[in-house]
Amino acid sequence: MAELRYAHAINRALAECMEEDSTVFVFGEDVADAGGPFGVTRGLASRFGEDRIRDTPISEATMANAAVGAALTGLRPVLEIMFMDFMTLTMDAVVNQAAKARYMFGGQTSVPMVVRTPHGGGINAGPQHSQCLEAWFAHIPGLKVLCPSNPADAYGLLKSAITDPDPVIFVENKALYAMKGEVPEEAASIEIGKALQVRKGEDLSIVTYGATVHTVKRAAEILADSGIEADVLDLRSIQPWDESAVLASLRKTHRLLIVHEAVEAFGVGAEIAARMGDIGFDELDAPISRLGAPFVPVPFAPSLEQQYQPGADDIVAAARNLCA
Numbered sequence: 001m002a003e004l005r006y007a008h009a010i011n012r013a014l015a016e017c018m019e020e021d022s023t024v025f026v027f028g029e030d031v032a033d034a035g036g037p038f039g040v041t042r043g044l045a046s047r048f049g050e051d052r053i054r055d056t057p058i059s060e061a062t063m064a065n066a067a068v069g070a071a072l073t074g075l076r077p078v079l080e081i082m083f084m085d086f087m088t089l090t091m092d093a094v095v096n097q098a099a100k101a102r103y104m105f106g107g108q109t110s111v112p113m114v115v116r117t118p119h120g121g122g123i124n125a126g127p128q129h130s131q132c133l134e135a136w137f138a139h140i141p142g143l144k145v146l147c148p149s150n151p152a153d154a155y156g157l158l159k160s161a162i163t164d165p166d167p168v169i170f171v172e173n174k175a176l177y178a179m180k181g182e183v184p185e186e187a188a189s190i191e192i193g194k195a196l197q198v199r200k201g202e203d204l205s206i207v208t209y210g211a212t213v214h215t216v217k218r219a220a221e222i223l224a225d226s227g228i229e230a231d232v233l234d235l236r237s238i239q240p241w242d243e244s245a246v247l248a249s250l251r252k253t254h255r256l257l258i259v260h261e262a263v264e265a266f267g268v269g270a271e272i273a274a275r276m277g278d279i280g281f282d283e284l285d286a287p288i289s290r291l292g293a294p295f296v297p298v299p300f301a302p303s304l305e306q307q308y309q310p311g312a313d314d315i316v317a318a319a320r321n322l323c324a
Contacts, residue, residue: 001184007040007177009151010116013158014041014078018048021076024162027054028063028080028116037082038118038177060086064093064115071113072101076162083129084119084171087137098167099142110165114158119147120211120261121305122175127297130305132210132262137169138239138271144192145239147171149213151181153236156190164192171238173211173261195242197249201229204255204322207246207272209235212261212310219315228323238268246272247280254285255322259310264292291318 004012018024026041032055035042045053056063060081067077081087087094098111121130138145146161146168148154154172161168198213199220208216213234220230231249235241250256256276258269269290277288291310299305 001182003180004151004155004183005177006151006154006172006179006181007038009155009181009183010040010158010172011042011044012183013155013162015044015047017159017162018044018052023074024076024078025052025054026078026080027056027066029056029058029082031055031080036080038174040177041080060089061093064090065097067113067115068093068097068101068111071098071111071167072109076112078114078116078162081115081117083125084117084133085128085131087115087117087133090115094137094143094167094169095140099140102166103142111167112165114161114168114170116170116172118172118174118177120173120175121298121309122173122211124300124302124305125174126300130298132260132293134169134171134238135262135267138268142166143239144168144237145171146192146237147173147210148236149173149176149210149234151179152183152187153190153196155183155187157192157236160189160192163189171210175211190236193237193240193242195245196234196236197232197245198234199230199232201231201253203228203230203253204257204319205231205233205246205249205253206257206259206315206319207233207235207249208259209238209268210261212259215310215312216259216315219312219319222312222316223319228319230319241272243275246276250276250280250283254283256280256284256288257291257315257318257322258288259291259315261309262292263295264290265295267292286322289318289322291315
């Protein structure tokens with residue numbers, strides 16, 4: 001069992017996929033010698049050469065369209081977009097082309113491309129470099145959206161994403177890159193669409209993903225000290241999401257709290273709440289509760305950013321209110 005940082009686990013997955021399949025290549029701004037803005041691709045250029053680890057000009061729209069074209073012609077591109085905020089510049093290629101190609105061509109072709117991009121706060125990068133926009137892409141038929149919370153899942157889910165025949169948005173929380181965790185030497189791919197139970201409990205279910213998983217775990221420990229045992233699920237995959245696992249947890253606890261770093265309004269939590277309110281209504285002993293960021297841009301000041309992100313105390317308060 002090797003202990004790797006989150007960033008190194010992604011690097012390992014990229015390297016192994018490139019070794020196993022010559023059609024896999026990585027490109028983006030400063031991904032070669034610089035290793036990307038967070039060093040995730042560091043060392044890959046010297047190992048695989050500039051033809052397969054390619055630096056690009058600053059033009060996200062061009063890069064995204066190139067990825068679609070490469071995927072349609074038999075390659076497996078892995079595109080890095082420096083910050084998820086800049087995905088706004090890729091929307092035509094990703095939403096109108098990549099997501100629609102299999103449907104429009106009657107299943108005769110697919111677009112096996114991955115877009116890696118970091119989201120979230122924690123490093124005081126300000127409102128144009130800290131947004132969580134995963135709900136945008138989860139809304140689009142034809143796209144898969146993943147958001148791992150730990151090094152082992154980052155490794156396993158990225159390998160699954162690269163071998164998937166359809167376009168995948170692979171979301172990495174920038175605050176997690178330095179996080180260490182165990183990754184088995186013979187680690188395998190992780191099935192897309194399967195949640196992970198990170199804590200067992202009988203009093204309420206808390207569903208979350210990404211970096212917020214760790215905040216929820218801290219909150220669950222505080223709740224346990226006061227006699228409230230939370231059942232914590234890490235979605236890992238946002239589209240598709242593990243509806244059956246969430247429903248199974250709700251049937252056990254009869255209370256549901258959904259937490260994410262993204263803005264609460266119209267977010268991932270809204271979809272889960274609506275669906276569970278439909279198929280799990282008879283299981284509910286209390287209204288479903290959501291907890292996310294307020295409906296304002298991400299602040300730059302460290303003190304304000306800390307208040308903006310849902311914290312352990314916020315989660316504890318929401319959970320206690322549900323269990324009252």
